[in-house]
Amino acid sequence: MDRSNPHLQTFQERGFPHADYPTGWFQVGWSDAFARGQVVAETYFGQDLVLYRTDPDDANAAGRIVALDAYCPHMGAHLAYGGSVEGDCLRCPYHGWSWDDAGRNAEIPYGERGSVNASTRSWPVREVSGIVFLWHAADGSAPSWDPPRMPEADAADFYRPYPWATHREPMHMHPQFAAENFPDLAHMRYVHRWAEIPEISLWQEDGPVLQVDYDGLVTTPKGPVRVATANTAYGVGLNVNRVLHGLRSTTLGAFTPIDQTRSEGFITVWVAKRDKDSTEPDGLARGIAAANTRELFGPDADRRVWEHQRYREHPLAVGYEARYTRAFRTWTRQFYPEPALISTGSS
Ligand code: FES
Ligand SMILES: [Fe+2]
Structure with missing residues (x-):
């Protein structure tokens, strides 16, 4: 790799002293860009994510935007490529396992278990003033302040x-x-x-x-x-x-x-x-x-x-x-x- 090209250098190679990504709220999109049932693949903070808008007619889901780690805990399918929204859940395109907005397994549509105690990470998301914000904390801690209202x-x-x-x-x-x-x-x-x-x-x-x-x-x-x-x-x-x-x-x-x-x-x-x-x-x-x-x-x-x-x-x-x-x-x-x-x- 040509290390003389700054575009290929990491932040640390460019002199930045922190290995961890910063803590705080960060924009990941605009509310109006997320249609009902929309599922998108994004990469932020070095993690492949799936973002989706839950069903606005579902009493619990109320059309919230959810961000999950992208790879299905079952066999590793990327949930954004073919995943479908049902209520507050995202159904995996590969074997149909369903994951809720907290990232927990909600349903296995075959076999006797019904569901398993497994989850993919759910990231804090807020929509304020038409902006979609994602919370990142290197230590995994919950949001300690609010994203800005415009x-x-x-x-x-x-x-x-x-x-x-x-x-x-x-x-x-x-x-x-x-x-x-x-x-x-x-x-x-x-x-x-x-x-x-x-x-x-x-x-x-x-x-x-x-x-x-x-x-x-x-x-x-x-x-x-x-x-x-x-x-x-x-x-x-x-x-x-x-x-x-x-x-x-x-x-x-x-x-x-x-x-x-x-x-x-x-x-x-x-x-x-x-x-x-x-x-x-x-x-x-x-x-x-x-x-x-x-x-x-x-x-x-x-x-x-x-x-x-x-x-x-x-x-x-x-x-x-x-x-x-x-x-x-x-x-x-x-x-x-x-x-x-x-x-x-x-x-
Ligand atoms: S990989 Fe997702 S259900 Fe099997
Ligand atoms: Fe400037």
């Missing part, structure tokens, strides 16, 4: 973003790269073409939630415009950016580890309506969603840096940057409960 999702003066203002794509990067980008002020000038390096007006840590507000001059075709943004990180996988001036928009950037080389990137943009009665996004709203998506996924924006970046455990940092970088990494340590695996020094 007021824009329920507000009549914002367009519903799915599908036109959403995008997903795998990237060769650890979510920490995107997380650290979020309070990175200088890069706003050099990557996002702000006219000046913005200034932080608020830094507020509250357990797994970090609020960082900043404002500055943004270059536009009509000249520089002052923009104020409010930014909230929920763990290392979820970043919310709110533009508060002019036409308001709120962007959720989410990065979910796939394996030790890639993360799935998700973007969702809620754009305010100029006309409250409008139901279809106008050209300006579409333009804002496309521009925000380009800033994350475009070939000449953050992505170009992240996909080729080395993690500097001891970055060179000057002035205020040193203070914020240190504060940010101290805050993110809570999402990596195991001790750092390796010390990479400053090389």
